[in-house]
Amino acid sequence: MPDDGVQLAPEFLARALIDGFPSVTEHCRVAVRRETEDLAFESSGTLEDGASWLSAQVLDFADGALWKGLTDIPPQWQGYGLSRSLMRNAYRVARLLGLTSIKLRAIEIGSYAWLRYGFRPDDESWEGPLKADIATRLAELLAARAVGEAARARVLRFLGGDDPALANAIAAERQLVPSLRRGPDGRPVLVPLGRALIAEANGGRGCSWQGTLTLNDPAVMRVFLDYVGLGT
Amino acid sequence: MPDIAHDLMVDLEKADRAARPGARPGDSYVAVVMRRNGFSDEDIAATLGLDTPEARQPAPMV
Numbered sequence: 359m360p361d362d363g364v365q366l367a368p369e370f371l372a373r374a375l376i377d378g379f380p381s382v383t384e385h386c387r388v389a390v391r392r393e394t395e396d397l398a399f400e401s402s403g404t405l406e407d408g409a410s411w412l413s414a415q416v417l418d419f420a421d422g423a424l425w426k427g428l429t430d431i432p433p434q435w436q437g438y439g440l441s442r443s444l445m446r447n448a449y450r451v452a453r454l455l456g457l458t459s460i461k462l463r464a465i466e467i468g469s470y471a472w473l474r475y476g477f478r479p480d481d482e483s484w485e486g487p488l489k490a491d492i493a494t495r496l497a498e499l500l501a502a503r504a505v506g507e508a509a510r511a512r513v514l515r516f517l518g519g520d521d522p523a524l525a526n527a528i529a530a531e532r533q534l535v536p537s538l539r540r541g542p543d544g545r546p547v548l549v550p551l552g553r554a555l556i557a558e559a560n561g562g563r564g565c566s567w568q569g570t571l572t573l574n575d576p577a578v579m580r581v582f583l584d585y586v587g588l589g590t
Numbered sequence: 591m592p593d594i595a596h597d598l599m600v601d602l603e604k605a606d607r608a609a610r611p612g613a614r615p616g617d618s619y620v621a622v623v624m625r626r627n628g629f630s631d632e633d634i635a636a637t638l639g640l641d642t643p644e645a646r647q648p649a650p651m652v
Contacts, residue, residue, distance in 0.1 A: 428593065431597045436596060437601070441597035471602055472598075474596065475616075489636030519627050526616075526619065530614075544649065579620045581618075585602070
């Protein structure tokens with residue numbers, strides 16, 4: 359752990375988590391929660407067009423983890439790298455504090471996106487709802503004759519494994535299959551099989567899982583740092 | 591208002607499009623995971639779409 363008491367002031371950490379964010383106004387609140395022995399950060403602000411954003415994180419020292427809470431970016435500000443900036447900051451703060459992981463609960467499109475970023479579901483999520491939801495969605499795609507035999511066999515092998523990181527391999531399945539979404543011509547949009555299995559499970563609502571980005575796993579870090587723009 | 595994952599998904603798609611044909615960031619990690627779980631190089635190439643004619647093209651010069 360670093361020994362610079364000034365740098366580790368809660369106010370410094372709160373600012374570090376939103377460093378570089380192009381806010382016109384911003385507010386940070388830090389709560390020391392005695393009952394759970396952690397630090398809760400809530401930040402919010404407005405952007406040039408008056409749209410508001412908010413971000414919440416929890417530093418859990420007992421668990422050695424930074425928990426990513428709800429973080430909302432206005433739709434018109436998507437694609438400008440703001441979320442990547444927030445994740446870079448979360449990574450830097452976690453490193454600064456000597457934490458070993460960033461944790462989150464993934465839902466909806468995040469159930470696919472976070473796997474692509476290198477987050478790994480925990481054992482309970484993998485053996486519980488995640489495997490079941492992916493298997494159900496696979497059966498739907500097979501019934502529609504949308505998945506080839508080789509891809510079917512691979513996904514079934516993934517689902518038969520104990521290693522939760524096999525969810526990351528499912529997310530990487532690249533064969534294009536018809537999505538539940540339809541394009542302007544009324545036909546289903548084609549999406550990679552991994553996205554269809556995970557983000558479109560449960561009738562299109564996506565899977566739900568809890569998982570971890572392991573900061574001391576070099577292979578995981580290469581993925582994450584590439585995506586957030588810190589790769590070499 | 592959508593969560594951060596929607597914004598990150600936009601960035602993922604940008605990164606995928608910018609990658610050399612057939613490859614994406616994260617492929618090396620998936621290969622590590624698959625090898626660790628007994629999958630063959632052929633399985634890995636098929637999962638990652640690296641056994642397609644497009645993927646066999648040389649990376650563009652930049």
